[in-house]
Amino acid sequence: MKKYNKILLLIMVGVILSCSESFLEVSPQNAVSDSDAITNVEDVETSVTGVYDEISGAYYYGRYMFLIPDVMADDVKQNEQANRIVDYAEHIQSVSDAQANALWTGMYFANNALNNIINADITVPDASQDTYNHLLGEAYALRGLVYFDLVKFFAQHYTYTDDASHLGVPLILTFDPTYEPERNTVAEVYEQIISDMTTAISLMSDTSRTGNSSTLSSTAVKALLSRVYLYMEDWENAEAMATDVINAGYSLVTNENYLTLWSQDNSSESIFEISMTETDNQGGNSIAGMYVEDGYGDYLPSNDVVSLYDADDARMQVFKEDAFLQGDYAPYRVDKYPNVLGYDNTKVIRLAEMYLNRAEARAQIGTNITGAQDDLDMVRQRGLPTAPDVTATGTDLIDEILFERRLELAFEGQRLWDLMRYKQDIVRTQCTASICYIPYGDNTNILPIPQDETDVNPNITQNPGWN
Template sequence: MLKILKSIVAVSMGVVALQACSKEELVDLYPEFSLDALSNPSSMKQVEEVLGGAYAGFRNANYYSSGSGTGAGWAIMPDVMSDNLYEAIETLANSRAMADWIYQPNTGQVTSLYSAPYGVIANANIVLRDVGKFTTTENQLLANRIKGQAYAIRAMAHFDLFRYFAYKYDRNSTTDLALAYSTQLILTPGVKPARLPNKQYYDSLFADLSAAVTLLSNIDKPINAESGLIRPYIDLPAVYALQARIYLYAGMWSEAVTAATNAINARPLVNLSQSAFSGMYNQTNRGEIIWNIQFESGQSGPSFLAYFATNGRSYFRPALEIATGDSTSGLIQKGDIRYAAFFTKENDGRLALTKYKGKSGLSDGAANFPVFRTGEMYLIRAEARARNSQEALALDDLNALRAARISGYVPAVGLTGNLLLEAIANERRRELVAEGHRFFDLKRTTRSIVRGSTCGNTAVSPAGDCTLSPTDREWALPIPESVRNANENADQNPDYN
């Protein structure tokens, strides 16, 4: 891990020019700071620039960005690894090890997924280490704004690692292993942290988020511009959204309801508006964005794992159970504003996943990624309520979301028990296609992956494994071989030894 971390920090500390744009409207594409920030920051401004480096880390090609048939680890990859997307004939086979669950400790993409969040964590830890050196009575609210974001960023990256590499999500387990929780930048080769049990790891996540809420509740100015088309920084509603997501995984239903409600109150639903909903993906409308990762021209956004935007080539396509070219079957059909926002029908009648094709009609793949938006919060609240004996309220949330998406929707009535939970799960599948959830949703609810009609049909898709049972080892990625070679305390996940 230390070798990986050293290379991450070295790259992120390169000195490059800032873009000529306001931080109120755009994350710095190439934050300007130097290696001096590691040991000798000169000002609060330089500390804030290191924070910009943490945000830049989310644009890593293996985090929310992508390469040609690779990457997008927390954007599109969870759909590739589940049942939402199938590998198309046009594939480059660059992500077949992930799609077919044949990854091993020496698989390159596994190592990349492990290392990408640590670059973000390293920068967040530098900020938290140095911000106090320049905090005064006069700039305390500025310090709160910087420090609060750093705590939230650190929690976000650690949670994303947990989703892939923890083999169980049990919040109270003192035996199931999560990962080490990094709270300071340490480059000393002799430091070899052990993996924490789930309970201790969750406690660390919640402590960081509690600190973020306290700090971001008292700041010098808004973190995101109060108007505009984007929200590229983590503000208080985004922290609430992250809390809601983690509480859902932890099975803390009342807390999930409260956090999701806080986020919803700050960012209301779009009311059946195609332009507002599609605008979240092509940067023509803020819609329900709570926090987005910003990509600009020349940067590779999420699209290129599944759809090569510049030449219209699909490596992975929507499963027929999600949507079809005639829009009359599958979960997303005609009359649902998600259909036009997410897919394009090609000349052969097949669908392409084009939600990240580009901005304002462009086809360069430089589309923003919506990490948190209001639709997810409704579904978190609905599921938490359904699992906490509040089924009528859960159904209200489900109906409210569907009414905001489907023209002429007739509210469902009488759904209870497993039928209600299944309806919510299906709505998550509709609402969050290629937004980093499906594999983890199936994992946290201990369900099998059963791929649909395209799986095994070699005329449509390369042959591959079509099912993954809840007991299979592949639900947790293996700890990379390079990490274990450097740190014997990094225990391997079950059945990979």
């Protein structure tokens, strides 16, 4: 029987296996057309919308994009009855893990759909050219985002080797059902991410098609690119991208209204978020369902992180006391995703992060320390207006910025990547898992290439530590 690469086989049959509770099936009304079926701008728009729908799934931004890296780090602890993705919290994930398989195959499915849009050969009327360019830009940007997420999950971070020559993920930019790809280096993957996102910026308008943050604008792509450059330690470009976004007219939600960030869609601070409507959401399988009392409630905020907030900090509002939690599991639940039915949009990137990205870049460059301090003050004093102005410099300033990132971006899927970027160990001082210390660079800090892939693709190399 002829073997096909699993990525491509799934693309051909149009089915993605997902989490252990259920599977995601791309139904005909949501299926993304192949490149031959994309014949006009309306087809392109339908296809791009299909990709947004796809990445909202529970295997991706609907749940696991944030939850998996958080349970692998130190801000989240297992509840006593936790029975979802426990292997990640315990750092004993395996090559047969369903969630790793769902992430791998689902993201490559989205990648292929985006390739079909990018590679489609259509004639565009002059009157529709700007619309088409923006849609094409969205496709490029989303492909860049998919590869950025893939390489974070399945490879060590960019500076793990001096030249990022360690293995990343396969770059597949065209459809070939006989292709059995090797893994590209991390450097090559990041080069493609930057190429896709900069191409997107050149094609897109400063405002989104929908007039809100639920679809991408060129400014939103700059925000994503700021994060990419930050992870590469390309401080100058990270600062430049963040500055463009900060100057684009977004505004931080006020201290008094901080909690509305999580219960309201398309706030003044939101740059890009994944739409979760009442008819298109993950229900109890959403990220909210993993945290809130009325859902599965599998995961809780660790005392490690809760203890870092000042009692008067507005961000303490994302913790909700639960009298039924006892002992090491008491007393809080995460309330950053309050709607148990998953109706709240998933915030992918927002203005507070841009200030923190720019602060970190400026502190690392070292020529605008006052600017770095001011950026840090913007975020810290929004949360706690009584906080004194930042005066730290040098490594102390960088430490304070990383501390603030932990407070501001908690439960948004970034803590693990920040620890990896700064080559720090995972230390769980308030620990309900069987493992409380995971050293920097450990094999279990990334995901194995799924066995379904290695079984059918002789050219794919497994990550170290798995057979």
